[in-house]
Amino acid sequence: MIQYLIKKLGYAFLTLYGVVTVVFLLFYLLPGDPAQMMLGQNESEEQLAAVRAKYGFDQSLGQQYVYFLNDLSPLSIHSNSSDDFTYDDGKYTGVRLISFSATSLMLKLPYLRESFQKSGKKVSLVIGETLPNTIILAVVAITIALLIGLVLGVISALNKGNWVDHTIQLVSTMGMSVPSFFSAIIFAFLFGYLLHELTGLRMSGSLYELDDYGENIQLQWRNLILPAVVLGIRPLAVISQLMRNSLLEVMSQEYIVTAYAKGLTKYQVITKHAFKNALNPVITAVSGWFASMLAGAVFVEYIFNWNGLGKEIVEALNTLDLPVITGAVLVIATLFIMINILVDLIYVWLDPRVKLD
Template structure:
């Protein structure tokens, strides 16, 4: 187990380095100067130069990349020179372990830098404010997909080739085919605008909102309904199909025939034997979809005005806010990797025949 986790950790670090590198260089292919976008239309050359110096944008692309990796790395090098961009100061949280010439070798938490557009606000704060909302949305979506998808999958398998099965198959196929941004627009228009009088659901809104009098921030669970349903449509369709096919395969096994021969009812066979054994492919799908929902929530959050990490990424792309973009992508990639490792371990619990690849 330990060797497996260390191997996975090595792959994870290599993957994260690749993700950060790709995002960094793609960022510099985007048109526009971040310094000018920060200052607005009335900036002077001196102001632009000062902002570029502050954020290291006056350095060559190679140096900017090395500085960027140095800030993200848990082991980094920092100068004693206060004029050096790598100067060790209160931006970083860590401690020096050895001094080499004019540089300190430091162990620290990864520094995601300061947002270009939210002056004085650290990227870690931006992510801390928005990531919980995205996680709540993703959890709500996957729970909806799980409860409805598993139920539909079992019903579809039990009524194989009947009209019920065919209707469920058509619905699940449509669910997999429709893009989330399209279904989000349709749902917002129908349930949030056209039928708002009956549903009471808003077209947009976040988990917490300030009241009309500005006296406090209140939890608004009704704002969660539409984005969670829309985001859960595709995983729901996948889970339905997987559960149906997996359950049909399990029900064809000899031990199921033996269970029926012992006098067990269909409900008892499903509950005691078939259901758990049919869950393996579903668990794998849920893990992948949960991680994907964190990334795929971008369009859904933007359309519904949900104050999550996805909406923050879109805003950062529009304003060329590299630290926020990179920090958000890095967090999502890290969560994706951690979820996949956790699922491998859970898989062992569900099916002892599966062995970890060490």
């Protein structure tokens, strides 16, 4: 197990290094002056020069890349004469490990730079304010998809070939074929506008909102319902079909026939033997969909005005806020890698025959 984790962490490091490099080249080789993006149209040459010097835009591409890696690395080297390194409110947050004559080795949190458009606000703070809302939305959406999809898949497998099976398959196919942004518009208009008096739901809204007097922040769980349902429609359809096909395959195995020969009922065979063994492909789908939800909730969050990372990415793209886009991509890539490692461990728990290599 330890050897497996070390190997996986090594692969994760190389993957993240590749993502960091690609992201840097994509965004820092784009045409345009980042200093002008930050200052707008009313800048002077003195202001531009000051911003370029502060953020290192006046240096060569290679130097910027080295500084970019140094900012992201938890172990990094910094000048002893710099006052950017403090414990709380400085540019970097961490502790000094080893001091040399002119530099020190630091253990710090990764520094994702500062937003171009939010008055120098740290990107880590921007992501910290929005990512929890996206995670909540993704967790609720995948939970809805998993619970309903597994039930529909089992029902479809037990009724193979009849009208129940055909109906579920038809609905699943329609669910997979409809784009999320189209479903979001339909659900918002239907349940948030036309049927608002019956549902009590609104077309848009975030998890936290100010009250009518603009004084207190209130928790609005009802605003989670529509975006979570819309975001869960496509994975629900995939899970339903995967569960159906996997359960039918498992039910044809010899040990299932043996279980029936021992006098077990169909309910006992499914719950004690078939169901758990049929979950492997479903877990694969769930892990992939959950990771993609963190990046793919962009349109759903934007349409429902859900204050999450996806909505923040759209706004950053509209304003060319490159540090926010870069930070969001790196955070999503890190979460994706962590989820994949966790899924491999779940495989072993579901099926002891699976070996960690």
